[in-house]
Amino acid sequence: MTSGVLEATGGVPTSWHAAAGGAGGAGRVGIALRSAVDALAAVPRALDPYRALDDAALLALTRLAADEVRLAQLHVSLLAGEIARRSAPELGHSGLAQSRGHRTPDELVRVTTGTRLTDARAAVRVGAAVADAGPLTDAVLDGRVSVAVADAIKTGLGVAAAGVDESALATAAGQLVDRVAGLDADRAAREARALRDELDAEGIQQREAVQRERRSLRIGRRSDGMGFAQWVLDPETFAIVSEVYDRITSPRRGGPSFAADSEPTDRVIDEQRTTEQFASDAFAELLRHGAAADTSQLLGDGPIGVRMLVAARTLTRRRGAAWFEGHPDAVSVATAERLACAAGTITITVDDDGQPLNLGRERRLFSRSQRIALAARDGGCRWPGCERPPSWCEAHHIDHWQRDGGRTDVADGILLCRHHHLLVHNNGWQISRAGPRYRLMESGRAGEPQHQPIDMPSRSRALADALSGAEPP
Template structure:
């Protein structure tokens, strides 16, 4: 039986339809159970026909729509009884802040879901005239479709938002026609396509065009920064489309960069190295891309901060810098960093370690001898072609010139002791205990024993032209 045949036009209450669909679902499950009385639901489903499984999914989806429809009606009534204009609002009598909180606690659902119920319920709830006469819902077509389970809660919210946005530009008749059309489209389109359609309506119907909405979004742009209890820095960005065009394109370029082709052996393609694999999530890669953009900005910024070129200052005691044990601090950030991280940051010319004596007075602002020269970096760029980590495709411009034998352990600042590593793999190289060995013209990354008990060398594949 199709979903359409479930809808009984004569029934106006979602409760009636919900009861009918729940009964039909129960009958279907009883039929399955009779075929295997001692089986679990998983066992019943695994042995069921495709048509039976899909029928169950369709019925459950319809029940979910009707459950939300009933919840929306209940939420509308709770919101009505919690109106602050009343002498004793329901929410106040229950000690709750709002109707949303009443529903969240009473129905044991998330505040977000309760808020959606209330938001839709208030717009679809029947109204009362000043004379006390009952009036239909402000959106009668949407209300009827929700009650009959024709559209779900998410689609309803999208349609109501669109109608509210275009209300100032349309007559009552045109608005009613649009409401009917959107309800029809919601039954044909997926939620994503319906959302795109509804978002385009204000730009199409607003006689002033898209510019006013663009300006409104620009006014709403923001970036908030806060420090969480665990020391993590939380940044939340809300961007208008134009601004995000720059940010998003730059992030995408770094999350999925392209660099010259490296020719690898067939066995390396058939047996990818899991120990050297990049296991970062997409969210982590985006974060690292943003850090990379900030590094580039600092390296090219000619502005001043307190009369000096823009830099990131890392304060660290002399004892900590020598021993590698202890902590350091990035100027302006309360959460400390490890001495190992401070040493790694010292590889960037635009990041200066401020070495402090016992009395916390600056002894030194770093030394240029630890840094590879521009000519050395250019030679590494030609030799390495980018990050030397197997499988990494970060180009030379986004890599750091890393010391193979650390500078603070006496490693020289020359080409034989240097290699290009992106910030992520530079961190892995230093912290995980990887080493790099040279055997004639070939170079190999050697993993630590806890990554690979056999410490199998990973040959560094550099881009080269075909002969």
């Protein structure tokens, strides 16, 4: 029945035509959208044409389909912004949303589009922001930036404050347009938060306090008798909890543990539980026994703690930012100083190439101190796009130990998660170094052209801060 309705109305549900035929109709916008829907409806949906694609065509068409989604989201946002304008609070019950029985324009957009409330809110925010001219608005309208990425940029940059006015935030948003090209919304948000910290280092402590106020823990019982916990963690607590989680799970994935250099025990190797089940049981055991628990049986040797990375000059000047190892968001110098009293800190001191520690060829395996230095320098797996933390990574000799006579120096080592470490060795990828920069080169397959080298940027905000040499803002 549905297909018959679509055929009779040019691929658009009958209800749409009824609405479009109302006062004023849908006009030029409606005709264009109807044509777009008709065109999309004509795209084959059988599996055979997709399975017949070669790899290059498959990826190219996937990117093209993503462009479809990006444009569709833009159209929804433009419409949602107008819904919000017609539902302004001062209009009261005569506003569009309330007149249709909805408390907010977000709710009306959610019901109309059949999407999640979070998606509807993002559409309303971006749609409303389009009314403000600027580089970010231009990037959204011409399709260079998706609605999700634009919303991530605005949210990550935050609101104006004493250190940053609206003009500065608009300029920052424009700077991010090119920086986030090709990134997903989550990574774009991290870039935006990092830029906000650069612009307003004095406000880091206040933003940290706001995040801490949002922490919460609640538990409940599901209808099937199971329970659940929802734990929203401030950055400091998350750094501690994630350190525990990584130490519980990383040996099961074959990666090294910075807590100990020993091989995983038979108990771990023979473990039949899933990673999630293992982590759940371990946390329950920690809670059950509390301080009296023998944590070495769960987490390896050494006390629970996280590493605080901060440039030496930042501590000296008491201005700037610090970072928890493996976490991209900055915390205040005051937090770094407080934790230094209880757990100690690592201050980054580097040479002109940004390298902290060397051991030559006297040892094949990187020492614990070297791996700490690698973690501070790399911030995790340096394969482009990978976000595995340092505790899940292995130290790779960029000049192979046996084949190339590689040295066990920090400068000639790089952190890779186990998956990408295996990929480098098994697929013949090469990594080269020029000063502090590392570049990835794919070994060309027979008959295929060589690709251009790919930069492998460090994920360590602390290293970037240490090497900047500039006065904190």
